[in-house]
Amino acid sequence: MNAKRRPLIAGNWKMHAGGLDGVRLAMAVREFASSVPHVDVLVVPPYTAIAAVAAELEGSSVLVAGQNVHGKPHGAFTGEISGGMLRDCGATWVIVGHSERRQHFRETDADVAIKLAAALDHDLSPIACVGETLEQREAGKTLEVVERQVAAVLDVLASAKRACAVAYEPVWAIGTGKNASPADAEAVHAAIRGWLAAKDTGLAERVRILYGGSVKADNAAGLLAEPNVDGALVGGASLDAGSLGAIAKAAESLARS
Ligand code: 13P
Numbered sequence: 001m002n003a004k005r006r007p008l009i010a011g012n013w014k015m016h017a018g019g020l021d022g023v024r025l026a027m028a029v030r031e032f033a034s035s036v037p038h039v040d041v042l043v044v045p046p047y048t049a050i051a052a053v054a055a056e057l058e059g060s061s062v063l064v065a066g067q068n069v070h071g072k073p074h075g076a077f078t079g080e081i082s083g084g085m086l087r088d089c090g091a092t093w094v095i096v097g098h099s100e101r102r103q104h105f106r107e108t109d110a111d112v113a114i115k116l117a118a119a120l121d122h123d124l125s126p127i128a129c130v131g132e133t134l135e136q137r138e139a140g141k142t143l144e145v146v147e148r149q150v151a152a153v154l155d156v157l158a159s160a161k162r163a164c165a166v167a168y169e170p171v172w173a174i175g176t177g178k179n180a181s182p183a184d185a186e187a188v189h190a191a192i193r194g195w196l197a198a199k200d201t202g203l204a205e206r207v208r209i210l211y212g213g214s215v216k217a218d219n220a221a222g223l224l225a226e227p228n229v230d231g232a233l234v235g236g237a238s239l240d241a242g243s244l245g246a247i248a249k250a251a252e253s254l255a256r257s
Pocket residue numbers: 012098169173174175176177212213214215233234235236237
């Protein structure tokens with residue numbers, strides 16, 4: 001972490017906790033959030049729980065995000081959700097280009113750029129996800145792949161008037177229990193910071209770069225101690241408020257030190 005940027009710990013619930021279980025989880029997150037005043041805590045429920053979770057978190061510091069957004073503001077797109085709808089439900093952030101969207105729903109770099117612009121048009125702060133597959137890593141193509149994914153969103157990020165984040169989530173580390181080592185994560189984060197800086201130095205200083213992929217309470221401190229790791233995008237462990245709280249507390253102690 002770097003004192004210039006406030007740490008951001010986000011819990012992506014994926015396709016879990018979409019009802020009352022989501023509200024209960026949000027209540028537990030709300031409880032620990034007051035003990036981490038130097039950390040931004042964000043929850044990312046499925047669409048069905050966003051409104052109830054946002055209502056539960058009203059008056060607290062916990063932020064709420066959507067997991068995806070459509071590129072158009074409205075229209076005949078059965079099953080899709082627009083940025084305006086996310087705002088109406090109480091979300092102020094949104095994830096775009098998660099690897100599960102790229103992999104299972106064939107989202108391309110161009111789609112991700114359109115979604116990012118749509119998010120900003122609706123006053124949503126985006127978390128743009130990038131990351132290589134195991135095959136790409138083993139072929140030595142990590143930086144090439146991530147650079148291409150970052151390049152696709154660079155112009156939109158540079159035009160943003162709101163807080164933005166980039167999440168580096170190596171696909172091979174997601175849900176596998178095999179996190180990137182702090183040094184491997186830092187190498188990619190530093191490269192991302194460099195590409196942002198080549199576009200605009202202010203942008204590079206502002207944008208928080210999160211690491212995601214098997215972040216747990218016991219590996220978070222090591223990852224967050226790296227100078228270009230500004231936070232974490234947590235999947236599985238975020239479904240347990242105790243675990244997300246421990247990760248947020250690791251960030252809080254680093255931010256205080
Ligand atoms: P896990 O923490 O379960 O590996 O998921 C990471 C992720 O995809 C967060 O968006």
